Amino acid sequence: MISSKSLQKIDGKSVQELAKELTLHVPHRYIQDHREPSFVSTSSSPLPSIPVVDMNDLINVLGSDKDEFKLLRSVCQEWGIFQLVNHGVDKLLVETMKEQVVKFFDMPVEEKLKYKLIEGDYQGYGQTILHTQDQKVDWADRFYMITNPVHRRKTHLLPQFPPILRETMEKYLEEVQKLAMNLFGLMGEAVDIEKQEMIDVFDDGMQSVRMTYYPPCPQPDLVIGLTPHSDAAGITILLQVNDVEGLQVKKDGVWIPVSFLPDAFVVNVGDILEIMSNGVYNSIEHRATVNEVKKRISLAMFFNPKLEADVGPAKSLLKNTRNLPMYKTIVMEQYLKDFFSRKLNGKTFLEKMKIKNNETS
Ligand code: OGA
Ligand code: NI
Numbered sequence: 001m002i003s004s005k006s007l008q009k010i011d012g013k014s015v016q017e018l019a020k021e022l023t024l025h026v027p028h029r030y031i032q033d034h035r036e037p038s039f040v041s042t043s044s045s046p047l048p049s050i051p052v053v054d055m056n057d058l059i060n061v062l063g064s065d066k067d068e069f070k071l072l073r074s075v076c077q078e079w080g081i082f083q084l085v086n087h088g089v090d091k092l093l094v095e096t097m098k099e100q101v102v103k104f105f106d107m108p109v110e111e112k113l114k115y116k117l118i119e120g121d122y123q124g125y126g127q128t129i130l131h132t133q134d135q136k137v138d139w140a141d142r143f144y145m146i147t148n149p150v151h152r153r154k155t156h157l158l159p160q161f162p163p164i165l166r167e168t169m170e171k172y173l174e175e176v177q178k179l180a181m182n183l184f185g186l187m188g189e190a191v192d193i194e195k196q197e198m199i200d201v202f203d204d205g206m207q208s209v210r211m212t213y214y215p216p217c218p219q220p221d222l223v224i225g226l227t228p229h230s231d232a233a234g235i236t237i238l239l240q241v242n243d244v245e246g247l248q249v250k251k252d253g254v255w256i257p258v259s260f261l262p263d264a265f266v267v268n269v270g271d272i273l274e275i276m277s278n279g280v281y282n283s284i285e286h287r288a289t290v291n292e293v294k295k296r297i298s299l300a301m302f303f304n305p306k307l308e309a310d311v312g313p314a315k316s317l318l319k320n321t322r323n324l325p326m327y328k329t330i331v332m333e334q335y336l337k338d339f340f341s342r343k344l345n346g347k348t349f350l351e352k353m354k355i356k357n358n359e360t361s
Contacts, residue, residue, distance in 0.1 A: 014141040015127060016295075017109050019215030026219045029137050035224060038289070039254045050249065050258055050266075051075045055179075056086045058186050073190040073280075080269040080284035081249055083261050084183075084237075089175045091263065097172045098241045100165040101299050105141070105213045107162075115143065115157055122340045123154055128227075131343040139223040139290050141213045147173050148207035149307070169209075173301070176237055176265075177207060180303040183235060183267065191277045194316035201276070201314075202234060206304040206332060214246060214288060214296040225288035225296070229344040232335070233270030233302035240266070241297035250285040257289075271350045272304060272335075275327040278313040285347055307333040327353045 018027075039047065053075060057068050075082050104112070117126030125143045128135070145157045153159065158166060181202065188198035214225040225246055238247070240260045247258040247266070258266060274283040290296065305311055312329025330338075330353075339349055 013109055014112070014125075014213075015137075015139055016105065016141050016213055016215050019217065022218060024218055026139075026217060026223055030139055031219075031222045032136055032224050035221070036228075036255060038248060039256045048251065048256055050256075051079055051082045052085060052261065052264070053082045053267075054085050055088060055182075059182075069186075069190040072186060076187060076190070076269050076273075076277075076281040078282070079249075079251065080274070080282035081258075081286070082267055083264040084267045085261060085264050087179055087265050089172075089179055089265075093168070093171060093175060094239065094263075096168050097299065098239070100168045101211050101241050101297060104143075104162075104165055104211065105297060112141075114160070124157060129340075129343075131341075135343060136224075136227075138226055139214060139217050140225045140288070141215075142210055143212075144208065144210045146206065146208045148177075148204065152206075152307075173207065173209070176301050177303070179265075180235060180237060180301075184303070187235070187269075187273065187281075188276075188314070191280050192317050192320045193276065193314040194320075197314055197316045201305045201309045202303065203306075205234070205306045205309070206336070208302045208304070210300045210302070212288070212298050212300070214290045214298075216293050216295055217290045218292065220290045220292045223290060225290040226286075227344045228285055228287040228346050230274075230283040230285050230347045230350060231268060231270035231300075231302060232272065232339040232349060233304050234272045234276075235303050236268045236270055237301045237303070238266040238268070239299045239301075241299055242295070244291060244294045244296040246288045246290060246296045247298075248287050248289060250287075255287070270302070271347070271353070272311055274350065275311060275353055276314045276317070278317055278321075278323055279326045283347065283350060304336075305332045307331075307336070311335045326355055328355055 053072065112125050115125040117124035122129055123145045127141060128138045145154060146152050147158060184198045184202045185195050189195060217223055245257060245259060248255045249258060269281045269283050271283045274281050309332050310329050311332050313325040313327055318325060342349060
């Protein structure tokens with residue numbers, strides 16, 4: 001095992017800087033040996049697209065007709081991802097947030113390196129965190145940080161942002177948090193988890209964000225912008241910042257590109273909601289590809305249980321359905337630690353949470 005210090009130093013700067021100098025060939029450490037191809041559409045099989053959920057429809061059915069819940073449940077079960085329209089977050093705020101994220105990555109590299117990911121940590125600005133010597137590096141620069149609870153914020157990250165970016169992000173985090181809480185209530189109810197249990201677990205929960213910059217790449221098919229994974233979150237709310245596509249989801253064994261609708265958020269079920277739903281919901285496996293000529297920028301927000309909450313099948317669901325738990329229960333803080341000590345690899349982390357036949361919870 002070689003130290004993470006030597007591992008994290010890849011080329012010192014960022015993929016963004018590397019891409020500026022590169023005209024032909026991508027360095028070996030970014031080349032994926034066995035990248036799975038994308039879905040190829042033929043005239044007989046049109047490209048499937050991820051479902052669309054309208055927040056207005058969901059709010060309006062509250063307490064009355066349950067058809068919308070059935071729809072939400074089947075979407076979370078069969079897909080684990082949807083586009084959310086009429087989400088209610090102020091359009092101007094979203095547009096300002098996008099502009100500010102673009103500006104952040106446009107800053108000189110020296111400025112961004114003030115937030116550099118430091119040895120042994122997973123928060124800050126940098127490239128793929130390496131766990132093994134031969135691990136491939138994703139074609140992207142990322143900035144990941146915990147934003148709630150507030151006392152867990154790193155003082156050199158969000159608090160040191162340029163003022164407009166910081167203020168916009170604070171407001172955005174607050175607004176999207178409200179939306180996430182509404183979604184948790186609805187997605188929980190659709191699978192028989194009592195609303196109060198969702199509130200107890202997620203209210204003032206662990207919240208984090210990741211801004212990602214995917215530079216153009218002269219050999220886009222040889223690299224990956226973001227390794228296939230499912231998110232270790234309750235839900236993720238993703239904003240595509242600059243209208244360039246690249247997100248793909250694995251559905252029935254094939255990779256399908258996601259075309260973002262204007263003004264929509266993409267919401268995905270993470271591992272924790274799959275666990276809480278005792279396996280009814282599916283945490284979708286996804287990846288990001290890159291473009292030959294255009295950069296792509298995204299902003300993902302992850303909504304998680306409180307650090308002291310239990311991550312496991314929801315108690316009210318087990319009680320209501322009398323089903324046996326299919327996943328283990330561990331404390332969120334430990335869950336997080338375990339997740340970040342491994343490299344991303346599809347849904348393998350979730351597999352570790354499954355109760356095998358010869359085990360008990
Ligand atoms: C993530 C993620 C997708 C994207 O940050 O976990 O899946 O489109 N991002 O950048
Ligand atoms: Ni993700």
